[in-house]
């Protein structure tokens with residue numbers, strides 16, 4: 001069997017609340033293969049964000065392991081973890097994805113700059129990516145000159161710019177109207193199909209869930225359902 | 231690109247950034263202006279003491295200085311004087327017979343003074359005594375021995391022009407001599423210690439009673455340019471290893487002390503200004519960092535290294551300092567030029583100041599290198615105060631930052 005892109009083993013995260021500890025994520029075993037288009041769903045507070053953050057190396061598990069391409073990403077120093085995220089993981093957040101003082105083009109090329117990619121290559125790739133998310137005419141616009149949907153498309157382009165192993169998107173459509181939501185999910189599905197890019201998103205938006213090819217349902221920090229479609 | 235982002239971040243909250251830049255500018259302006267005022271006082275004081283009194287260099291016999299005793303002369307003073315006058319760096323030089331610690335008496339009162347026996351023509355070039363006469367004549371118009379006295383001293387002795395004084399002293403042959411003089415002129419000096427404590431007579435008059443065996447016991451040298459001081463002093467010392475050749479710094483240690491403590495106070499004052507500035511900058515930058523918590527969290531989440539985040543916050547501060555500091559220097563320069571021309575009138579406090587050699591009107595002035603120094607200090611202070619906010623920024627945990635959404 002091929003090594004999964006993402007694998008969690010007994011992943012657990014407990015918050016020490018003042019009174020009783022909260023088991024936000026409670027022993028999750030999950031395997032995500034390359035090219036999957038997976039939605040993590042469940043009611044608010046079921047642990048989606050906590051799970052995504054641990055997979056993305058933004059948060060440390062209380063117990064259990066996260067393996068990316070078979071490598072355990074625990075025990076990395078904070079700085080090493082930042083570098084790891086830069087080179088291996090693409091992020092799309094619900095909001096505040098972009099640097100407000102940079103144009104769309106600069107936002108996308110910024111991650112490549114952090115990676116040390118040469119200027120000419122950065123420029124070219126950023127343009128290609130923005131073209132592929134349909135924003136060729138918005139290269140020089142700053143985030144506040146773009147609609148919410150356009151901003152999220154830039155965020156998707158930015159997430160892909162670093163050539164990550166997979167893209168994590170936590171509620172990427174939560175702030176979008178239904179038209180923009182459809183556009184964005186179309187875009188991600190297209191990128192998934194065309195480039196075989198692995199997408200893992202957390203959502204409770206039915207329109208997004210409908211398009212997922214695998215749906216993992218959480219409840220109280222545990223997986224209660226895991227269904228593959230088509 | 232990090233400096234570019236930082237630069238644009240500066241302009242996100244224009245009003246705040248401008249306030250920071252302006253406070254840097256105003257702080258440095260104030261500090262620099264204050265420094266120029268004290269420099270103006272200091273320069274004037276130096277000027278007064280050097281030009282009215284001690285000159286740049288003086289030569290004495292070692293025992294003259296050790297014992298404060300005028301009976302030790304400079305052997306072959308004329309030879310030394312002639313050769314030092316040929317040096318192009320020397321503006322003027324003169325010889326004197328000086329009697330330190332002598333009692334001068336009028337009919338009404340008496341006072342301890344230094345009596346300077348001078349060659350009136352040469353003295354004019356060295357201490358400009360003639361130009362400082364406020365009343366009377368310059369050693370002329372009398373058949374008896376003439377004396378020029380400070381106006382303040384004359385008041386103290388209750389003596390008028392044409393009045394008689396008597397000085398008494400031990401001459402080189404250890405006999406007590408009393409000499410009588412007629413006051414022909416009164417002079418003024420910005421330095422009241424000088425005005426109250428020094429009387430001038432003719433060297434030839436003193437020489438007759440002093441029996442020094444040499445023409446003088448003091449040679450005073452005024453230079454064209456202060457920067458030659460060390461070189462000329464060394465040269466003269468080499469010419470006469472048996473004599474003590476001293477600069478104004480050794481001759482007037484109290485002046486040096488005043489000058490030194492002045493610069494100390496100036497730095498303390500500037501230090502206080504910088505501290506206040508730093509406090510303001512720390513606060514402002516902390517605010518700028520905290521209100522961008524989510525953005526900074528996002529940046530670190532997508533892989534911006536901490537050192538770059540740190541650098542970004544530092545750059546933002548540096549930009550504001552680099553805008554503010556030159557502006558402050560410009561304001562300082564303009565105001566120092568303007569006020570330097572008109573002067574600050576301190577007549578109300580002048581009585582106290584002039585005993586330290588200060589004039590009543592201060593002309594602020596500052597050498598170019600001090601502008602650079604203060605601007606540098608300002609920028610350094612800004613950089614220092616950015617460290618804590620920058621450190622705060624990189625200490626943020628991305629998850630917590632992002633959760634604030």
Ligand SMILES: Nc1ncnc2c1ncn2[C@@H]1O[C@H](COP(=O)(O)OP(=O)(O)O)[C@@H](O)[C@H]1O
Pocket residue numbers: 015016017022023024042043044045046047048049050051
């Ligand atoms: N920093 C935290 N401290 C304490 N409890 C937290 C913290 N973050 C999340 N939780 C709790 O963990 C549980 C899961 O939260 P989260 O992962 O955000 O769920 P979801 O993203 O599915 O809405 C919730 O009960 C939430 O209150």
Ligand SMILES: [Mg+2]
Pocket residue numbers: 048049050171
């Ligand atoms: Mg969530």
